[in-house]
């Protein structure tokens with residue numbers, strides 16, 4: 001046995017194997033809204049027990065696991081939050097991401113135990129893209145909508161030059177409409193979205209409560225079958241192409257070209273695109289997630305470029321989302337510019 005092999009330990013492997021416990025620990029802390037409680041001053045076990053109603057034994061174990069995972073810090077008896085936890089996991093924060101718990105609870109905890117079968121057979125365990133799967137989407141869409149609205153505010157800064165004033169926007173697979181809504185709040189203009197019935201019903205309600213009902217119109221149906229209307233100044237494809245095979249993703253891009261005015265742009269965002277190290281765990285795990293739930297894949301940027309090019313777009317910009325994981329690609333319909 002070489003020295004290298006003799007000196008190794010299984011520590012890294014054990015650590016990897018406990019990955020599921022990490023996810024569950026975080027989800028439970030979010031279910032109990034523990035980080036919010038600490039941020040509001042309930043920072044001891046006694047105060048947290050009163051606040052959450054959880055058992056002493058369970059809570060102590062959970063706090064220890066969170067501290068060991070560096071999601072909490074402690075001095076004497078008082079817990080405090082590291083800055084990233086304070087910013088993203090406290091409900092009062094505008095950047096709150098804690099509703100990610102729904103994706104884990106409603107989807108990941110159910111599908112990941114089926115990975116072995118999915119890998120053996122190469123087929124999804126549960127289709128959530130091609131069919132409506134309402135009960136799953138109704139749980140996870142509010143979180144995605146918050147992410148989408150945040151991305152809309154971000155695009156407002158980084159894609160300002162491709163969005164004209166008072167744009168006509170098409171939001172393909174709009175979910176609850178957060179992305180398009182935040183763009184027309186900033187730019188004026190109007191948005192037209194297509195998604196399943198259950199999503200557009202809520203998209204209409206959200207638009208009405210933001211006083212945007214007269215500028216936001218939603219249509220129920222299948223993106224591959226419905227007429228998208230147009231011509232538009234912007235087509236948004238947010239968090240959708242990675243759910244499809246290369247052929248179908250390219251078909252959505254071809255439909256985007258047809259729906260756009262000349263020289264206007266498609267904005268592709270929140271797609272999980274692996275980074276170019278080929279060792280990006282989020283991209284790689286996401287592809288497995290897509291294997292279990294769809295025909296999709298975490299397509300790489302080279303694939304996006306070639307599809308865009310083939311259907312008649314010129315890529316203008318690619319950026320990683322600052323709140324990641326997710327990538328933005330802006331491409332303009334060929335002809336001018």
Ligand SMILES: C[S@@+](CC[C@H](N)C(=O)[O-])C[C@H]1O[C@@H](n2cnc3c(N)ncnc32)[C@H](O)[C@@H]1O
Pocket residue numbers: 129130137144145148172173174175176177178179194195196199221222223224237238239240243270
């Ligand atoms: C991951 S969600 C993203 C929603 C929204 N664009 C966002 O960024 O928050 C994907 C959405 O695309 C919708 N979708 C996927 N394929 C579709 C299709 N063929 N027709 C209509 N909607 C579709 C799903 O119903 C779902 O709401």
